[in-house]
Amino acid sequence: MIYVCVPAHNEASTVGLVLWKVRQVFTAFEREYQILACDDASTDATAGVLTSYARVLPLTVIKHRSRQGYARSLEELLRVALQRTDRPKRDCAITLHADFVHGPETMEEMVKRLESGADLVVAEQSRIQGVSTWQERWARQWAPRLLNVGGGVKDSISGFLALRLVVLRQATKGSESALLHAEGWSANAELLAHLGAHARRMEVVPSAARYDLKQRASRSTPWQQLLSAWRSRGLISAARKGATAVLLALLAGGAWFRPLSGQDTVCTGVVVPPPTRGPAVPFPVGERLTFKAYYGPFSIGNAAMEVMGIDTVHGVEAVHMRFHIAGGGLGYHLDQTMESWVGRYDFRSRRYSSVQDERDRHRERRYEIYPDSGFYREEGRDTTFATVAEPLDDGAFLYWIRTVPLEVGKKYEYARYFRPDRNPVIVEVLGRDKVSVAGKKWRALVVRPRIPQARGIFGEKSETRIWLSDDEQRVVLAIQSRFSFGQVTLKLKDYRVSGVNQP
Numbered sequence: 001m002i003y004v005c006v007p008a009h010n011e012a013s014t015v016g017l018v019l020w021k022v023r024q025v026f027t028a029f030e031r032e033y034q035i036l037a038c039d040d041a042s043t044d045a046t047a048g049v050l051t052s053y054a055r056v057l058p059l060t061v062i063k064h065r066s067r068q069g070y071a072r073s074l075e076e077l078l079r080v081a082l083q084r085t086d087r088p089k090r091d092c093a094i095t096l097h098a099d100f101v102h103g104p105e106t107m108e109e110m111v112k113r114l115e116s117g118a119d120l121v122v123a124e125q126s127r128i129q130g131v132s133t134w135q136e137r138w139a140r141q142w143a144p145r146l147l148n149v150g151g152g153v154k155d156s157i158s159g160f161l162a163l164r165l166v167v168l169r170q171a172t173k174g175s176e177s178a179l180l181h182a183e184g185w186s187a188n189a190e191l192l193a194h195l196g197a198h199a200r201r202m203e204v205v206p207s208a209a210r211y212d213l214k215q216r217a218s219r220s221t222p223w224q225q226l227l228s229a230w231r232s233r234g235l236i237s238a239a240r241k242g243a244t245a246v247l248l249a250l251l252a253g254g255a256w257f258r259p260l261s262g263q264d265t266v267c268t269g270v271v272v273p274p275p276t277r278g279p280a281v282p283f284p285v286g287e288r289l290t291f292k293a294y295y296g297p298f299s300i301g302n303a304a305m306e307v308m309g310i311d312t313v314h315g316v317e318a319v320h321m322r323f324h325i326a327g328g329g330l331g332y333h334l335d336q337t338m339e340s341w342v343g344r345y346d347f348r349s350r351r352y353s354s355v356q357d358e359r360d361r362h363r364e365r366r367y368e369i370y371p372d373s374g375f376y377r378e379e380g381r382d383t384t385f386a387t388v389a390e391p392l393d394d395g396a397f398l399y400w401i402r403t404v405p406l407e408v409g410k411k412y413e414y415a416r417y418f419r420p421d422r423n424p425v426i427v428e429v430l431g432r433d434k435v436s437v438a439g440k441k442w443r444a445l446v447v448r449p450r451i452p453q454a455r456g457i458f459g460e461k462s463e464t465r466i467w468l469s470d471d472e473q474r475v476v477l478a479i480q481s482r483f484s485f486g487q488v489t490l491k492l493k494d495y496r497v498s499g500v501n502q503p
Helices: 015-028 046-054 070-084 104-115 134-146 165-172 184-196 222-231 233-252 394-400
Strands: 002-008 033-040 059-064 092-095 120-129 161-164 202-210 288-295 298-313 316-329 332-343 349-358 361-370 375-378 411-414 425-437 440-450 465-469 476-483 486-496
Touching: 002 015, 002 070, 015 033, 015 046, 015 104, 033 046, 033 070, 046 059, 059 070, 070 092, 070 165, 070 184, 092 104, 092 165, 104 120, 104 161, 104 202, 120 184, 161 165, 161 184, 165 184, 288 476, 298 332, 298 486, 316 349, 316 394, 332 394, 349 394, 425 465, 425 476, 425 486, 440 476
Parallel strands: 002 033, 002 092, 033 059, 120 202
Antiparallel strands: 092 161, 120 161, 288 298, 288 486, 298 316, 316 332, 332 349, 349 361, 361 375, 411 425, 425 440, 440 465, 465 476, 476 486
């Protein structure tokens, strides 16, 4: 997960554009992300802008009733990111100004550097676009020299950083007091000084300063910033010495690499399971169930459920599953394919597509689902929608229902459908039965799943029944569902797993 931290005070004219640009970056450069914004007691329309964008973006807004200042707002956002992550060695935070001076497009290169093994990446001003006074340019040149943080960083006052969250955790470990005491440019240098010694590798990337997009004058003069930098030299020096002391203690104890073991895990928003944890999706690649479709006594088509393989979706290892049904008669034709990609280690939907040809109608729907960020996107619609914490799609439910405990006579409700307005999914265990399919007699559980307001085989109007083998495999033996022309029953014809004998 990537946490983009945006402190803002009276930035109504630019903060929305900055947030939308962040969205564009991570739409093209697919990574799971969340935006954390702090409205530091703004007196303009900043609060309203943030509220409107929170409806369509994975955005959390923290609001201060009284002005706390840039340093405190920035530190609060970083600490929130640290609280939210459960994998600080993998997840990262990016600090970004709301006045559009920072170019959000640089974030792609910053994340790539983290993925390549860096722990801290500083975006340094390489060129200036727009007009700035000679006083501003002179102060911008000299302040970093007064606030030297080492590590090959020349632009210590940038404020545009990407950091692996484990570095922040180490910098704040054992202390509940504030990390930052300076303000403005000096606060950026102080943050770098604290983080620098905890980063095994620190890199810099060039970034254009977009003064042509800035909509307001600076809140302090160049001379005030220089004076603040001069006064903060001792603070920055103390932060560097304190960090150096920690480094020496770790080296002396031989523990420098132990706390950071595994820190080379890339920061891509990937849900990386612990090594000892088994897959949450137990179905083997190559499992294939084929069915004959019947309308009364007449055979009208075929269907298949298949575990296609292991793919990578949004950087997450995902199991690709497909359900396909084709057939018809008497002027009616149906050909539908549902494909699901679910996290191998968390059984959460990441991608879903449904392609259907029914009579003369063609319908396609494709979704990208980001459970760590809390939203999904439908292809062809330029917006995002909130999703649930543990999302499942129609096809994924067909497999997931095979993994949950089922007791005869019980009705279960699950708020797991990826479209929140169609929850809860209801699963009733109607009873036990005996069926003869695939050349074998089976003991079966009969379940009725339904998704409120949904179409397809799990829609309430379909009155679907599923027969599952009453054993550990929970093989789908039959599916009975109502279509517009009548009731169709799918009966298992063959069950196979590549390289494994049929049960």
